[in-house]
Amino acid sequence: MEITVKLYGRLRNYRPDDAPGAPHHPFSLAVADDAVVATVAAQLGIDMGFVAGTAVNGESAQFDTPLQEGDQVSLFPPTAGGDGADMHIFIAGIMQATRIDDQIESQNYRVQITEALQKQLPQVKITDPWALNPGSVNYDEERARHTFITNTIRAGDADLLIAYLPQPSMGTAMEMWEAFKGGAYIIAITPYKHHWSVRFTAQEIWPDLESFLGLLENGRFTQETLPKIRAWRNRVDGASPDD
Secondary structure, eight states: OEEEEEEOGGGGGGSOTTOOSOTTSOEEEEOOTTOBHHHHHHHHTOOGGGOOEEEETTEEEOTTOBOOTTOEEEEEOTTSSSSSTTOEEEEEEOSSTTOSSSOOOOOHHHHHHHHHHHHHOTTOEEEOHHHHOTTGGGOOHHHHHHHHHHHHHHGGGOSEEEEEOSSOOHHHHHHHHHHHHHTOEEEEEOSOTTOHHHHTTOSEEESSHHHHHHHHHTTHIIIIIHHHHHHHHHHHTTSOTTO
């Protein structure tokens, strides 16, 4: 039977010389009728130790996932690009939250998340509205309006949006909606897992910051979450050649 294969990062070095198109384009591959995902890697000469994640038709898959005629198989290296240079992450989260004064909640969580991400992905692009506008509580009306609207729109350009919501936040909900419309993978860090605005936009929900930072520190983010993000984007983008 015939399938298509899409390779990411350093795995593109194993692309057949006679495969048409650019290195990031999917290519056709004939495999046995009983082939599984691991068969594809073996047929291309890729050691399974070099493959951190796989997807079939945009859905995360295992090495022993059976294949069918016409499937598209995606293979990801350990960090699907090495240093994260191809990943844009937007950090959303509480600022004013439920306050009724003109002050904001502690923004230290942004520093913690940023440092943990950069440790795993040193070249990742991070958009943090607070880091871009640390004195925003003192902005005049016009500058504050422009900053709020601009940063909300920016969320729609991300590959991944991380939303920290220990309390409800109207601004974060708007950023999540923009990211959702833009096809981003959304991770919510919140105890409000039953709220519809979280349930129906986020792909992952973590109960607290400590557990999410643990995901980053133990390496599971690069080994498990990044392939999921790329599989999600690949599905949303319709296997665009610009992936």
